[in-house]
Amino acid sequence: MSKRANETQDLVSENKRSRSSTVKEGHVPDCTDELCKGCDVVEVEISFVRKDADGKPIDTEPSAQELLSMAIDEASNDKNNDSDEENNGIARRLFDMAIEKYQKDEPENRVGYATCLIELGKAIRVEESISEGLEVLRGELKTKKDDKDILLKTAGAAIALAASIRKKHKAYMEEVEAELGDPDDEIDDDALEELEKKYELSKEEIKLYKEAIECFNEAFADVQHIDETFLKEAQTVMHEMRGYGQLFEVESHKDHSDAVLNAVIAVIQKLPDYENNDELLLLWASSLLHQEKFLPYEQKPAYLKKADELLIKSNKLYLAKNGKENPWVWELYAMLRINQSMFAQDEEAVELYDDAILSFKKASALSPDNTRLAHMVIHLQNMQKEMEEYEEDLEENVGIHEE
Structure with missing residues (x-):
């Protein structure tokens, strides 16, 4: 390994917060409220440390790509993306530095600049930033229409923007449904028609997810020349597309959900040696479990059976590779068992439900920090x-009304 490569690996960021008050940490100088938990405005300062081959610190200035990588890592560790405090402030500052670096030192690297805008928008949940990055990528495709890396990034940006729109729409519909009150109450025909219209996707969202599918498919036009780096990035985009497809929970949205999830499944099946890739099999299984929700009763068992097979194989591959089982597999397995219990009779249904609880416990044990699983x-x-308790009450009351 070259000395330069070693230096790059050792690059880390250090941050501290400078405060306007040195008298009382976390408060402005004139704060006299004893109950105040903190009122000072903080500013994130970041310094970078790189060590040479002998472990000695040297003066350094990270590249735009290094700043972007650090920003993405910082954002992925952020527990509170809605706040400008804590890690979010650090991540945003790193993104800003990366953008400045691209503009100043690498103005010709439009793809890197666009990626920075998109990742920033995803991290701080700002659609305008994602949209701006997407426009830059669209411009690049005009002269590089067959560049699979740009096509993949464009697909990721388009689906990220579509997902942001979908989440906002879901939040809006939850408010609408809350205003309607009890879902069992009758709704007149005019109100029902108006409600159904509100559930419809906007033309912008449909256009975005179709653009994502088109670019995604074109990126995999030639699957025989895909390297590991591209596949890793592709799996990230697949996860985003799968996540978007699973945001649809209304039966009238089945076609939209299927369009995206089927695109993911089709590409997975095209990839060489996909059967030995635990993550691809898991993506496929997760997609099937969602699609099953919208199927006619008689078609559901086949989808559940296939998902079962994929989960088992994925878990074996993951275990062989990592020396431990995958918590996400067990979470999906629990959901699978719950769905299968719907088609079982009496004791078998109870056993499947018990198995679901055990599977969730297994997932929780493998991922102890995941409070949602607990x-x-x-x-x-x-x-x-x-x-x-309900069944016990039924048994105790058998025959009471037969006298």
Whole structure:
């Protein structure tokens, strides 16, 4: 390994917050409220340290790509993307520095600049930044229409923007439904028609997800010349497309969901040696589990069976590669068992439900920091307890009304 390569690997960022007050940390100088928990405005300062082959620190200035990589890593560790505090402030500052670096030192690197804008928009949830980056990539495609890297990045940007629009629309519809009150109450025909119109996708969102599918498919026109780096980035885009497809929960949206998820599944099946890639198999299984929700009753078992097979194989591959099992596999396996219990009778249904609880427990044990999984275990156990109590009451009351 060259000395330069070693230096690059050792590049890390260090940050500290400079405060306007040195008298009382976390407060402005004239703060006299003893109950105040902090009112000072903080400013993130970032310094960079790089060591040479002998471990000695040297003066350095990271490249735009290095800044972008650090920003993405920082954003991925952010626990509160809605706030400009904590990691989010650091990530945003790194993104800003990367953008400045691209503009100043690499003005010709439009793809890098666009990627920075898109990742910034995703990190701080600003559609305008994603949209600006997408426009830059579209411009690049006019002269590089067969560049699979740009095509893939364009697909990722388009689906990220579509997902942002979808999430906002879902939040809006939740407010509309809350205003309607009890879902069991009757709604007159005019109100129902108006409600159905509100569920419809905007032309902009449809155009975006179709653009994502088109670019995604074109990026994989030649699957025989795909390197590991491209496949890794492709899997990220696949996850984003899968996530977008799973945002659809209304039956009238089935075709939109299927269009995106089927595109992911089709490309997975085209890839050489996909059967030995645990992540690709898991993506496929997750997509099938969502598609099953919208299927006619008689078609559901086949989808669930295929998902079952994919999850088992994915988990074996993951275990062989990492020496431990995949918590996401067990989470999906739990969901699969719940769905399968819907088609089972009596004791078999109970066994499948019990298996679902055990699977969620397994997932939670493999990912102890995931509080959502822990809450799911408690929720299912409470539901199971309520069902058992209900059945006991039924047994105790048998024959009471027959006298």
